[in-house]
Amino acid sequence: MSLRESDIKQGPVCTTGSLGNYLWNDLPDPNKWADCVHCGMCLESCPTYEQTGQEQHSPRGRVHLMKSVAEGKLEINEDFIDPIFACLDCRACTTACPADVDVGGLIEEVRGQIRQAIPLTGWKAFVSKFFLQGVFPHPTRLHALGNLLKLYQKSGLQKLARKTKLIHIMPQHLADMEAILPEISEPVRKKYKHANVIKAKGETKHTVALLTGCVMDVMFSDINEATIRVLTRNGNDVVIPQNQTCCGALHVHAGDRETGRELAKQNIEAFQHVDRVIVNAAGCGCMLKEYPELFRNDPVWHEKAEEFSRKVEDISKYLYDTGYEIPKAQLNTRITYHDACHLAHGQGIRQEPRAILSSIPGVEMVYMPNADRCCGSAGIYNITHPEMAGAVLKSKMENVPEDVELISMGNPGCMLQMAMGVLKHGRNQKVVHTVQLLDWAYQKEEGKEDRT
Amino acid sequence: MRGKGIHTNDPHIQALARIVGDEKSILYKKEDLLAYDCDGFTVHRHLPKAVVFPKNTEEVAAIVKYCHEHNLPFLARGAGTGLSGGAIPLNGEVIISLVRMKRLVSVDLENRRAVVEPGFVNLKLTNSISDRGYYYAPDPSSQYCCTIGGNVAENAGGAHCLKYGVTTNHILGLEVVLPNGEIVEIGENGIPDPPGYDLLGLLTGSEGTLGIVTKITVRILKNPEAKQTVLAYFDRVADASQAVSDIISAGMVPAALEMMDQTAIEAVEAAAFPVGHPKDIEALLLIEVDGISSGIAEQIEAILHICRQRNVREVKVAQNEQERARWWANRKTGFGAMGAISPDYLVQDGVIPRSKLPEVLQQIQQISQKYGLRIANIFHAGDGNLHPLVLFDAEKPGETEKALAAGSECLQACAAVGGSITGEHGVGIEKKEEMRFIFNDEEIIAQTNIRDVFNPKNLLNAGKLFPTPGRCVEVKKG
Numbered sequence: 001m002s003l004r005e006s007d008i009k010q011g012p013v014c015t016t017g018s019l020g021n022y023l024w025n026d027l028p029d030p031n032k033w034a035d036c037v038h039c040g041m042c043l044e045s046c047p048t049y050e051q052t053g054q055e056q057h058s059p060r061g062r063v064h065l066m067k068s069v070a071e072g073k074l075e076i077n078e079d080f081i082d083p084i085f086a087c088l089d090c091r092a093c094t095t096a097c098p099a100d101v102d103v104g105g106l107i108e109e110v111r112g113q114i115r116q117a118i119p120l121t122g123w124k125a126f127v128s129k130f131f132l133q134g135v136f137p138h139p140t141r142l143h144a145l146g147n148l149l150k151l152y153q154k155s156g157l158q159k160l161a162r163k164t165k166l167i168h169i170m171p172q173h174l175a176d177m178e179a180i181l182p183e184i185s186e187p188v189r190k191k192y193k194h195a196n197v198i199k200a201k202g203e204t205k206h207t208v209a210l211l212t213g214c215v216m217d218v219m220f221s222d223i224n225e226a227t228i229r230v231l232t233r234n235g236n237d238v239v240i241p242q243n244q245t246c247c248g249a250l251h252v253h254a255g256d257r258e259t260g261r262e263l264a265k266q267n268i269e270a271f272q273h274v275d276r277v278i279v280n281a282a283g284c285g286c287m288l289k290e291y292p293e294l295f296r297n298d299p300v301w302h303e304k305a306e307e308f309s310r311k312v313e314d315i316s317k318y319l320y321d322t323g324y325e326i327p328k329a330q331l332n333t334r335i336t337y338h339d340a341c342h343l344a345h346g347q348g349i350r351q352e353p354r355a356i357l358s359s360i361p362g363v364e365m366v367y368m369p370n371a372d373r374c375c376g377s378a379g380i381y382n383i384t385h386p387e388m389a390g391a392v393l394k395s396k397m398e399n400v401p402e403d404v405e406l407i408s409m410g411n412p413g414c415m416l417q418m419a420m421g422v423l424k425h426g427r428n429q430k431v432v433h434t435v436q437l438l439d440w441a442y443q444k445e446e447g448k449e450d451r452t
Numbered sequence: 453m454r455g456k457g458i459h460t461n462d463p464h465i466q467a468l469a470r471i472v473g474d475e476k477s478i479l480y481k482k483e484d485l486l487a488y489d490c491d492g493f494t495v496h497r498h499l500p501k502a503v504v505f506p507k508n509t510e511e512v513a514a515i516v517k518y519c520h521e522h523n524l525p526f527l528a529r530g531a532g533t534g535l536s537g538g539a540i541p542l543n544g545e546v547i548i549s550l551v552r553m554k555r556l557v558s559v560d561l562e563n564r565r566a567v568v569e570p571g572f573v574n575l576k577l578t579n580s581i582s583d584r585g586y587y588y589a590p591d592p593s594s595q596y597c598c599t600i601g602g603n604v605a606e607n608a609g610g611a612h613c614l615k616y617g618v619t620t621n622h623i624l625g626l627e628v629v630l631p632n633g634e635i636v637e638i639g640e641n642g643i644p645d646p647p648g649y650d651l652l653g654l655l656t657g658s659e660g661t662l663g664i665v666t667k668i669t670v671r672i673l674k675n676p677e678a679k680q681t682v683l684a685y686f687d688r689v690a691d692a693s694q695a696v697s698d699i700i701s702a703g704m705v706p707a708a709l710e711m712m713d714q715t716a717i718e719a720v721e722a723a724a725f726p727v728g729h730p731k732d733i734e735a736l737l738l739i740e741v742d743g744i745s746s747g748i749a750e751q752i753e754a755i756l757h758i759c760r761q762r763n764v765r766e767v768k769v770a771q772n773e774q775e776r777a778r779w780w781a782n783r784k785t786g787f788g789a790m791g792a793i794s795p796d797y798l799v800q801d802g803v804i805p806r807s808k809l810p811e812v813l814q815q816i817q818q819i820s821q822k823y824g825l826r827i828a829n830i831f832h833a834g835d836g837n838l839h840p841l842v843l844f845d846a847e848k849p850g851e852t853e854k855a856l857a858a859g860s861e862c863l864q865a866c867a868a869v870g871g872s873i874t875g876e877h878g879v880g881i882e883k884k885e886e887m888r889f890i891f892n893d894e895e896i897i898a899q900t901n902i903r904d905v906f907n908p909k910n911l912l913n914a915g916k917l918f919p920t921p922g923r924c925v926e927v928k929k930g
Contacts, residue, residue, distance in 0.1 A: 039533065040491075043531055065486060098785030
């Protein structure tokens with residue numbers, strides 16, 4: 001995030017107290033940095049420290065800076081903002097930390113302070129407002145955007161743009177993104193709009209609700225379809241509450257905690273009548289589980305958020321815990337698994353997806369070194385920090401084994417980024433969601449399809 | 453990551469930036485420098501003048517030469533995980549960060565040696581050669597992130613130095629930039645014990661006061677054929693201590709022989725890698741034996757027997773590699789785990805004769821009561837290397853001073869029974885006054901005279917390792 005002095009405008013001052021130079025509402029939690037003893041065990045886990053070797057871009061360095069603002073030693077200014085917004089929020093440091101310091105949570109809280117202290121102005125404010133407030137929270141607008149993309153792909157415009165090199169007028173990182181856009185199909189939210197419940201095949205053992213996600217349902221509705229098929233095949237009735245919305249993770253990562261809270265409230269209400277909320281996007285799942293963090297100063301909603309977050313589960317862990325049918329068809333493929341940060345570090349889910357993949361007949365799992373290293377996607381980080389995201393992606397791709405056909409993972413952001421990695425680094429793997437592989441095996445068993 | 457160009461009129465910053473080539477290789481703004489105001493020792497803090505990130509030996513030499521000519525104090529820093537403050541810029545130094553010099557230069561399995569740059573992380577060496585059956589023995593608990601350059605500076609030890617020795621026993625050669633910018637090679641390409649003075653021995657553990665190491669030739673070892681790990685819970689510290697003495701006097705040399713007391717157990721169990729240790733025991737021992745397969749079972753049997761004779765409550769052998777790894781992660785993250793039960797801690801590093809363990813632990817307990825501060829003990833019991841961790845809250849007025857005094861008294865207790873004030877963490881800032889427990893003024897001056905041969909202007913890492921000179925200093929200079 002680079003800001004010119006002229007971009008800086010002071011926001012409204014907090015009325016409920018302050019903490020050093022943190023003057024705005026929703027203050028950071030001092031207990032979070034109190035646990036850090038500056039031991040440095042986090043350093044090697046941090047992708048931005050790996051790239052820069054600079055400690056202000058390391059977890060303990062960032063914690064030190066954030067604490068220094070509370071102690072009045074630093075002010076919130078451009079030079080403080082840089083390391084705080086350059087964090088990928090990948091949570092690898094939380095895994096590495098012997099004292100369980102919640103660096104990711106702190107970063108998000110402090111970004112909230114920064115955005116109140118120095119609201120975005122100019123085109124950055126426009127872009128941020130357009131997408132974060134204007135599009136993601138509104139399914140119809142998001143679907144409209146999806147339709148535009150579909151039109152772009154289907155009408156021949158995409159071909160034309162690529163052929164005429166018109167695409168090159170975009171900045172390189174956006175052109176790279178365009179190149180890996182998945183084929184857009186109909187969102188499941190829309191498709192099942194009038195279905196109260198999608199019935200389990202055979203006997204109903206559980207009823208679960210599906211978070212369809214915002215980007216997921218537009219870009220990867222086929223994964224949502226696969227998720228529904230896998231759930232129903234394993235005895236789950238699936239409901240898709242229509243008043244659900246975007247999880248708010250992108251907003252919270254960007255420091256817009258207020259919108260994050262509004263979205264959280266809407267989701268908490270949308271899912272209040274179900275016992276289980278199944279999520280197939282690691283970033284969203286992690287956010288839903290962390291809703292209580294957003295309501296630290298609001299006891300009523302905090303309790304509701306606590307209750308809600310206990311209902312949330314990632315699809316892979318849910319299937320693993322409640323039992324799923326081992327497919328009988330052989331897939332005969334060599335795959336490797338990438339840990340999405342918000343699955344492995346954010347939710348502690350590592351073994352379950354691997355166990356599911358290994359259980360599919362004919363799937364040979366190939367070990368990926370540093371599988372839980374961030375790929376650089378990190379929400380919209382690859383758009384805000386393309387250079388760093390590219391460097392992180394390069395390190396990631398160096399660890400992807402050569403001799404595999406598929407790279408499996410549990411997060412749509414990672415899927416886009418890894419697909420870009422495959423393209424940019426001249427590799428030939430396909431990128432798939434864990435649940436898709438299971439779905440393909442079931443489909444093959446049913447004689448419907450053979451997609452590998 | 454941010455705007456281009458150097459935005460300062462300071463001619464030194466501009467000159468240093470020219471040496472390292474670009475604005476991404478130098479830090480000089482307060483917001484960036486603040487992350488460098490201390491290392492793993494957080495009691496003293498000071499801002500550096502700048503941090504520079506050289507890419508090779510020549511750049512290091514050029515930076516040093518510039519500082520030498522312009523009388524700018526400077527020091528070297530690796531991962532900054534040191535526990536005695538060796539990388540803290542007390543005098544507003546230019547910090548020469550070596551973390552971007554992190555290549556594994558070469559591996560020579562036939563001659564069992566490897567060459568690394570100083571910023572290469574300790575554990576990465578083992579990870580790079582383990583598939584071929586080799587490893588690098590010195591294993592400080594911070595090995596996940598500490599650099600081998602830093603290990604050389606501090607002569608770092610680790611859990612397994614009981615059997616395998618500390619860093620100095622594994623260094624075969626060094627490339628060093630002297631404090632005037634001259635580049636020298638020490639060590640005859642891995643030939644053991646070259647004629648003349650043992651300069652490798654002198655430089656290793658000199659805490660960055662004699663030169664800056666830019667290339668290191670280390671010894672690598674073949675993985676032991678077999679390895680077994682035992683965890684033993686004792687109701688009484690005295691029994692655990694006695695078991696340690698018994699094991700050693702039975703003629704065994706375990707690869708590691710570690711102890712944790714009740715407060716330490718409370719911390720590791722509240723932190724990221726709990727094992728499920730009982731909270732009501734006074735001490736646990738973590739014992740590892742390794743070597744050729746035959747004989748391991750007998751050693752384990754003998755160790756179990758000794759533990760039972762010393763009233764062990766429960767003793768078990770790790771059933772698989774995962775269990776062993778879990779026990780070690782629990783132990784090796786012990787210092788950082790203190791964060792889970794205390795806002796701050798100060799770790800001491802005394803060494804005592806093994807036979808004095810129960811007595812000194814008793815004294816540490818009394819020191820804890822005297823100052824009203826909790827003290828946890830995690831230590832390499834096998835070689836008598838204690839790590840009392842004084843727990844305190846720096847935000848409470850006066851508590852930091854109390855913690856420092858309590859730590860100092862722990863060291864005094866070690867020195868009084870014929871021990872030493874540091875086993876592996878170095879003296880740094882933290883223990884420089886305590887050097888007087890071991891050395892008199894003449895002995896200290898004899899050592900600073902050696903430093904002056906290498907570092908005559910005392911620009912390199914000044915104010916570390918030795919106490920502020922007493923009255924005799926005039927005699928020396930006169």
